[in-house]
Amino acid sequence: MERPDETGGGATAPTRGREVTRERILTSAKELFTNEGFGSVSSRMIASHAGVNVALINRYFGSKAGLLTEILREDGVFPRLITDGPPEELTRRLAEHAVSRLYGEGSALQRALDHSAGDPDLQSVYQGRLKSALLDPLTVYLGRENARLHASLVAAVLLGLSRVRRVEGGDALRTSDRAQLTERVLALLELCLEDFGAPDPDDP
Amino acid sequence: MERPDETGGGATAPTRGREVTRERILTSAKELFTNEGFGSVSSRMIASHAGVNVALINRYFGSKAGLLTEILREDGVFPRLITDGPPEELTRRLAEHAVSRLYGEGSALQRALDHSAGDPDLQSVYQGRLKSALLDPLTVYLGRENARLHASLVAAVLLGLSRVRRVEGGDALRTSDRAQLTERVLALLELCLEDFGAPDPDDP
DNA sequence: TTTGACAGGTCAACAGCGTTTACCTATACC
DNA sequence: GGTATAGGTAAACGCTGTTGACCTGTCAAA
Incomplete structure (x- = not known):
């Protein structure tokens, strides 16, 4: 659960790992949704833009709509x-x-x-x-x-x-x-x- | 084995033909859209409900959205x-x-x-x-x-x-x-x- | 009657979608 | 060193709207 990266003393930003991947997906989705709209952006587009496997979207957010929900949750x-x-x-x-x-x-x-x-x-x-x-x-x-x-x-x-x-x-x-x-x-x-x-x- | 259509002189309603098929599709689509909504009704559902081949929807209305446009055109x-x-x-x-x-x-x-x-x-x-x-x-x-x-x-x-x-x-x-x-x-x-x-x- | 044209209908395939499943791999701990 | 496991991957599933190639039945001219 915890991030052993920082506890280990290493200060290098990891390119993998739960939080990193989640954030990558969120960032890419936010950008793509902003420019193209929800319906025009496919899961595969988000994944490839984030440099991440498609399946991870559903792994971390349940669904494409769940990803949007998460994005909107922050912004009220x-x-x-x-x-x-x-x-x-x-x-x-x-x-x-x-x-x-x-x-x-x-x-x-x-x-x-x-x-x-x-x-x-x-x-x-x-x-x-x-x-x-x-x-x-x-x-x-x-x-x-x-x-x-x-x-x-x-x-x-x-x-x-x-x-x-x-x-x-x-x-x-x-x-x-x-x-x-x-x-x-x-x-x-x-x-x-x-x-x-x-x-x-x-x-x- | 249909009888000859009205051109042959018979007054019986034909079960095939351009107008008949168009009308069948329109009727079915109207009913299904009413009960389920546009997004939840697929082309194949409309076709099978109308007893008609899927491809005919696009032949007669261009697309599923074109079909809806035609339906809405009548109803203002x-x-x-x-x-x-x-x-x-x-x-x-x-x-x-x-x-x-x-x-x-x-x-x-x-x-x-x-x-x-x-x-x-x-x-x-x-x-x-x-x-x-x-x-x-x-x-x-x-x-x-x-x-x-x-x-x-x-x-x-x-x-x-x-x-x-x-x-x-x-x-x-x-x-x-x-x-x-x-x-x-x-x-x-x-x-x-x-x-x-x-x-x-x-x-x- | 034979021929040809052609509108109307069928079927199978295409590319794309969101999602799921089974598998691999690299890391963390005993 | 061995092993459990979180994280990541590849391939498929079933669905979508849509399309192109192929039949088929009817009509008109020869």
Whole structure:
């Protein structure tokens, strides 16, 4: 289990071994997924890019989808977005993040994977991720009646935006003034979170 | 040992022939895609269900994705939703349609294909369809400044809802009163269409 | 009636995929 | 030195969508 390499005193980086191989695969997969998308990159491509045998992908990650899950596990921007910062600015944080994604900012990996969303093999990965990275923390964070429903509406707006961007290439959603767009998305999110049956709190 | 086809004078339905075979494939594919989704249904499954040779799918439709394109070509609910009815009720029509989809109503085929959205092979099919069935007609229909942007926002909300439903299984989005949900979606859509820079018309 | 053309259908193969199985090999410990 | 074992390998499995070569039945002209 332990790495006898460093305990032995030798400082040379090993080119084999569990951790090294895992890392090689992760790095190559991340790079290839980013540039080509999940569906277009085969296990054999990843393996050969990593200089590693194909079978090792399944040995270490169970499956190609498992490899992606592992990659995504490290990179959770939404939970931080939700909890980091004052609650009254939650919607603004989310809106600005969504708009920045429309403008092609944000993680290249994320963009590539948005592009691959819907692959049958990724279905469950994406479902789990949407839940664990957005719906669940947001539901908990809201912690009020119908929290899940409000969270789902917010998620719908956020996901819908990135989906339309994918189809439209972002052109249509970028024609207008960015600040205006941000405000509009902000308003949409706030409308999602508004209590049911309650009148507009700004308009008593 | 079939009898001579209608050209021979007989009125009996032929079991072979270009149109018959095409129709058999289309029918089987529609049924299988509806029940299993695009990605889970193989060409060979379609062929055997239709009682037809696999190669004929590619002969008549070019590819499996081409077959799906042909199926979708006939079924355009959104263009009708947009143009059929008074303009002032457009958002209500869209909202009610979206909510009915959340409740599992509407075309089973559509639901199944939502479920398969994102398959790499379907990417272009879906992009074309979203444009031709929703974005383009809506843009034309709005026909005002920033029409494309407003249409994109509407599309984002609609697509986002169906996507979250897919992930959540529709549970979260159905917990509340349906009428309330419809009103909320309606409000979201109206907010999408609201002119930029214009103040709330209900609140002069 | 014979011939030829040709649309429609069949079959087997191709290259690729993700994944699994059986095997080898180099290292670590007794 | 012997041996257990983690790490790595090669070859296959069953599947996919797709293709090209080959039949076959029907029709039209000779």
